[in-house]
Amino acid sequence: MLISYDEFGRRADAIRDRIAAACAAAGRDPAEVELLAVTKTHPATAADFAARYGLRAVGENRVQEGIEKRAQCPAALRWELIGHLQSNKAKLAARHFDRIQSVDREKLLAPLDEAAAELGRPLPILLQINAGNDPAKFGADLADAPRLLEAALARPHLRVEGFMTIAPLGTDPADTLAHAERTFGNLRQLRDALAGQFGTPLRELSMGMTGDLEAAVSAGSTLVRVGTALYGNREIPVAPTA
Numbered sequence: 001m002l003i004s005y006d007e008f009g010r011r012a013d014a015i016r017d018r019i020a021a022a023c024a025a026a027g028r029d030p031a032e033v034e035l036l037a038v039t040k041t042h043p044a045t046a047a048d049f050a051a052r053y054g055l056r057a058v059g060e061n062r063v064q065e066g067i068e069k070r071a072q073c074p075a076a077l078r079w080e081l082i083g084h085l086q087s088n089k090a091k092l093a094a095r096h097f098d099r100i101q102s103v104d105r106e107k108l109l110a111p112l113d114e115a116a117a118e119l120g121r122p123l124p125i126l127l128q129i130n131a132g133n134d135p136a137k138f139g140a141d142l143a144d145a146p147r148l149l150e151a152a153l154a155r156p157h158l159r160v161e162g163f164m165t166i167a168p169l170g171t172d173p174a175d176t177l178a179h180a181e182r183t184f185g186n187l188r189q190l191r192d193a194l195a196g197q198f199g200t201p202l203r204e205l206s207m208g209m210t211g212d213l214e215a216a217v218s219a220g221s222t223l224v225r226v227g228t229a230l231y232g233n234r235e236i237p238v239a240p241t242a
């Protein structure tokens with residue numbers, strides 16, 4: 001069961017308050033930080049709520065789930081892929097998503113670029129970097145980021161808008177916060193260095209989720225991806241018993 005729209009509105013207000021407070025603490029303008037509603041595992045109504053509230057974009061982590069939900073949701077929204085992308089689904093993803101945040105290896109670039117050429121429009125992408133050196137996470141290693149960026153910039157139909165990362169979880173809240181600060185600081189530094197080196201703004205820093213958005217905003221996040229604080233816990237599908 002999904003929450004009511006009124007409840008969604010209260011929760012979205014609370015997230016915006018958290019973003020505003022983190023911006024105030026960091027001396028930033030809250031208009032620089034967009035809220036991406038992560039609708040994965042929730043019904044299409046979750047995306048309708050986001051649109052009705054005035055959010056511009058939603059995030060999905062599976063290609064097929066995103067395509068199906070988008071077909072059921074007539075609202076004007078941008079749909080962004082934030083989950084791991086298999087090479088054999090790259091062209092499909094390019095056709096159905098407005099931006100792909102999870103470009104983490106060179107092998108994805110050719111199929112994405114070809115699909116964008118066929119569509120006749122540039123495809124916005126973010127490069128996903130494993131900025132926290134988490135063995136359990138997808139994302140290019142920090143050391144490989146310059147090469148991946150150079151290869152992506154050479155593709156005529158891809159528009160590289162910045163970077164995305166996910167911070168590793170720690171063993172307790174203080175450890176998790178330390179990982180978040182280190183990860184987001186690394187991504188910010190990487191972006192600043194590569195923007196200078198390649199002479200392109202790479203403006204977007206997609207970092208921060210329900211549990212660590214303050215640390216992300218403080219490090220320069222321009223896009224926080226929030227699911228749990230908006231829609232509640234995601235149910236883990238249970239196999240039906242015979």
Ligand SMILES: *Cc1c(COP(=O)(O)O)cnc(C)c1O
Pocket residue numbers: 038040061082083166209210211225226227228229
């Ligand atoms: C699920 C997911 C989120 C949202 O996480 P919450 O903790 O529920 O806010 C953000 N980013 C990615 C890549 C995700 O897969």
